[in-house]
Each structure stands twice: as structure tokens, then as C-alpha cells.
Amino acid sequence: MLSARNQLPATVKSVKLGTVMAEVVVSVGDQELVAIITRGSAEQLDLKVGDSVKAIVKSTELMIDKS
Amino acid sequence: MLSARNQLPATVKSVKLGTVMAEVVVSVGDQELVAIITRGSAEQLDLKVGDSVKAIVKSTELMIDKS
Amino acid sequence: MLSARNQLPATVKSVKLGTVMAEVVVSVGDQELVAIITRGSAEQLDLKVGDSVKAIVKSTELMIDKS
Amino acid sequence: MLSARNQLPATVKSVKLGTVMAEVVVSVGDQELVAIITRGSAEQLDLKVGDSVKAIVKSTELMIDKS
Amino acid sequence: MLSARNQLPATVKSVKLGTVMAEVVVSVGDQELVAIITRGSAEQLDLKVGDSVKAIVKSTELMIDKS
Amino acid sequence: MLSARNQLPATVKSVKLGTVMAEVVVSVGDQELVAIITRGSAEQLDLKVGDSVKAIVKSTELMIDKS
Numbered sequence: 482m483l484s485a486r487n488q489l490p491a492t493v494k495s496v497k498l499g500t501v502m503a504e505v506v507v508s509v510g511d512q513e514l515v516a517i518i519t520r521g522s523a524e525q526l527d528l529k530v531g532d533s534v535k536a537i538v539k540s541t542e543l544m545i546d547k548s
Numbered sequence: 549m550l551s552a553r554n555q556l557p558a559t560v561k562s563v564k565l566g567t568v569m570a571e572v573v574v575s576v577g578d579q580e581l582v583a584i585i586t587r588g589s590a591e592q593l594d595l596k597v598g599d600s601v602k603a604i605v606k607s608t609e610l611m612i613d614k615s
Numbered sequence: 616m617l618s619a620r621n622q623l624p625a626t627v628k629s630v631k632l633g634t635v636m637a638e639v640v641v642s643v644g645d646q647e648l649v650a651i652i653t654r655g656s657a658e659q660l661d662l663k664v665g666d667s668v669k670a671i672v673k674s675t676e677l678m679i680d681k682s
Numbered sequence: 683m684l685s686a687r688n689q690l691p692a693t694v695k696s697v698k699l700g701t702v703m704a705e706v707v708v709s710v711g712d713q714e715l716v717a718i719i720t721r722g723s724a725e726q727l728d729l730k731v732g733d734s735v736k737a738i739v740k741s742t743e744l745m746i747d748k749s
Numbered sequence: 750m751l752s753a754r755n756q757l758p759a760t761v762k763s764v765k766l767g768t769v770m771a772e773v774v775v776s777v778g779d780q781e782l783v784a785i786i787t788r789g790s791a792e793q794l795d796l797k798v799g800d801s802v803k804a805i806v807k808s809t810e811l812m813i814d815k816s
Numbered sequence: 817m818l819s820a821r822n823q824l825p826a827t828v829k830s831v832k833l834g835t836v837m838a839e840v841v842v843s844v845g846d847q848e849l850v851a852i853i854t855r856g857s858a859e860q861l862d863l864k865v866g867d868s869v870k871a872i873v874k875s876t877e878l879m880i881d882k883s
């Protein structure tokens with residue numbers, strides 16, 4: 482069990498590989514989220530369009546915007 | 549317009565103030581997310597239960613978990 | 616209003632695009648700061664040399680060094 | 683020499699200690715920045731009002747906002 | 750499998766609870782590391798001195814210092 | 817003295833340069849850690865295989881996983 486409390490069920494929409502980094506777009510409900518992970522991790526996880534994953538973020542990284 | 553691309557419409561469920569930090573629980577669809585911000589920011593934003601806000605996270609902070 | 620309390624008026628000095636990421640150098644007073652954002656965000660913001668922007672950082676990301 | 687490229691000369695304006703965390707307000711030129719560090723680090727650094735310090739942030743943590 | 754690639758086997762040495770945050774000191778080999786997580790996470794994980802855990806950090810959060 | 821309390825003596829095992837970012841693999845004891853820094857920082861530090869460095873992480877970035 483991971484201490485990071487924000488874990489959203491998501492589906493992989495696209496994976497773009499750079500030399501070092503990778504951009505993973507996932508859908509969470511009707512929202513899209515962009516995750517930047519290393520290319521190495523994207524390859525180790527063998528991420529493919531349609532994969533069921535979780536998008537996880539440590540609570541100290543979330544910000545709040547109020548209009 | 550902010551470079552952080554992950555911006556989720558959310559509703560404030562609870563605010564807990566510590567001496568320095570504050571814990572803000574928001575609902576996003578049927579999920580709950582926890583944001584840790586400073587107490588000072590929570591007070592400046594005058595966050596209250598029921599407020600409509602956005603939960604924002606920089607894409608470099610998102611992780612992916614695949615079972 | 617964003618919970619991230621550190622917002623510095625800045626001017627874009629250079630933008631370097633990689634496949635996935637982008638490096639944005641800005642000047643803040645007589646200092647230079649380097650921001651790494653996604654290439655997608657740099658393009659959406661249409662960042663160009665000379666643009667007036669704000670450099671923003673969540674307070675939990677700041678460190679203090681004392682000699 | 684630290685890889686974090688953003689290092690701003692700063693002066694400590696206030697230190698507020700919580701049980702676990704500490705809020706350090708510093709001035710950088712005519713701007714104020716808020717740094718959240720552990721109480722333990724604030725005590726180890728013996729941070730006091732008027733101290734000359736550097737405020738440091740990893741470039742991946744900086745965001746850009748353009749109106 | 751989590752995209753965060755840095756996972757160090759560790760043993761809990763101490764847990765200090767604040768109102769909002771918690772400080773968890775772990776040993777990794779002959780080193781000590783300090784993790785700041787939410788009090789809520791510390792309680793959900795039921796962290797106790799002597800627990801075998803993993804200390805995890807996303808690779809974008811690691812810095813390098815070279816003398 | 818830096819407020820970031822987690823500083824692990826490490827040895828550089830590999831450096832991979834992208835356009836914007838660089839991946840630095842270091843060994844810490846018998847563990848490997850991956851650090852993502854800017855290509856600019858990797859070049860300024862002149863990082864080479866075999867270099868003795870420190871891997872540093874702010875305590876707010878560490879997560880705990882307990883099985």
C-alpha cells in the first residue's frame with residue numbers, strides 16, 4: 482500500500498517516447514491527464530493504448546485554484 | 549493560462565488546518581483527492597466546504613501504476 | 616487564484632523544444648530561472664522570447680541553503 | 683555543485699515552526715517567497731530572521747503562467 | 750508496477766505525527782532518510798517502528814550534487 | 817548547508833543525454849537510482865561514469881510503501 486493517496490483509475494490514450502522522457506496521456510472519466518515519466522519506465526511498464534492503469538499523485542503535489 | 553496541464557474541476561469536501569500546512573479533500577467525479585497546501589494559502593483562498601475549485605497537478609508529478 | 620504562493624513576474628529569454636519536454640529560460644529581475652515544462656504546454660502557451668509571464672512554484676518545492 | 687539550477691539569493695523574513703513542518707518566508711529582491719521545509723531542517727540550519735540564504739528550486743518544479 | 754523507478758528497501762526508525770503531516774524516518778542500509786507524508790497516510794499504513802517498507806521517489810525529484 | 821535532508825553518497829553509472837533532459841543512473845550501495853536532471857545541468861556538472869556524487873531528494877518527495 483502506497484502512501485500517495487491520490488490514485489485514479491485511468492485508461493492510456495497515447496504514449497509519446499522521447500530520448501529520455503515519455504508523455505503518457507490517460508483518460509480519467511471524461512477528463513484527460515498528462516503524465517511525464519521516464520522512457521525507461523514507459524518501456525518497463527510496456528504501456529500501450531487502451532491499458533487500464535492508475536494515475537497516482539502525492540498529495541503535496543496537488544494545488545487548488547479557486548476563481 | 550498555466551503550463552500545468554492537469555486541471556480537474558472539483559468540489560471541496562473538507563479543510564483541516566494545521567499550524568503550517570492544510571489538508572484539503574476535494575471530490576472529482578466520484579473520486580476523492582487530497583491536496584496539501586499551506587495554511588496560509590488555504591486562508592487566502594478562503595476555502596470552504598462546497599466551494600467549486602480546480603485541482604491542479606504538474607504533469608511531471610503524475611505517476612502511472614499498471615498491474 | 617492559485618494556491619501556489621510563489622509567483623514571480625518574468626520575461627522569456629529562450630525556449631528549447633525537445634520531443635517531449637521544453638526548457639524555458641526566464642529572467643526575474645537580474646536572475647535567470649530555468650523551467651522545464653512539456654513541449655505541449657510550451658506550444659499551447661505559444662511561448663516566445665520577450666513574453667511577459669509568471670514563474671510559479673509551489674512552496675513545498677522550495678529549498679533553503681545557508682552557508 | 684548542485685544540479686538544481688535555480689538558486690536565488692534571499693534574506694529570511696520569518697520562520698514559523700509547526701510540529702513537523704516549518705514555513706520560511708524569504709525576500710528575493712522586492713518579492714517574497716514561501717518555502718516549506720521540515721521543522722528538523724529549519725532547526726538544523728538554525729534559520730533566523732535576517733539570515734542570508736539561497737532559495738533553490740529544481741527546474742522541473744517551475745511552472746509558467748502567461749496571461 | 751509503479752512507474753517511479755527508485756524503490757529502496759527500508760526500515761521505519763521513527764514516526765512523528767503533526768496535525769496534518771507526519772515525518773517518517775527510515776533506514777536504508779547505513780543511511781537515514783526522512784519522508785514527509787500526510788498524517789492520514791501514516792495512519793492508514795499503520796506505520797510502526799521496525800516495519801519493513803520501501804522508500805520510493807520519482808526520478809524527476811532526484812538531484813545530483815558533485816563537489 | 818541545504819535544507820534537503822536526504823543526501824546519499826553515490827557513484828555515476830551512466831549518463832544519457834536527450835535534447836532537454838538527461839538521465840543519470842547512480843549506484844547507492846547495492847541499489848541503483850535514476851535521476852532526471854536537465855541536460856544543461858548534466859553538462860555543467862560534467863557528469864562522467866565513475867564520478868562520486870550525492871543523490872539528493874527533498875523529504876516531501878519521498879513516499880512510503882508498506883506491503
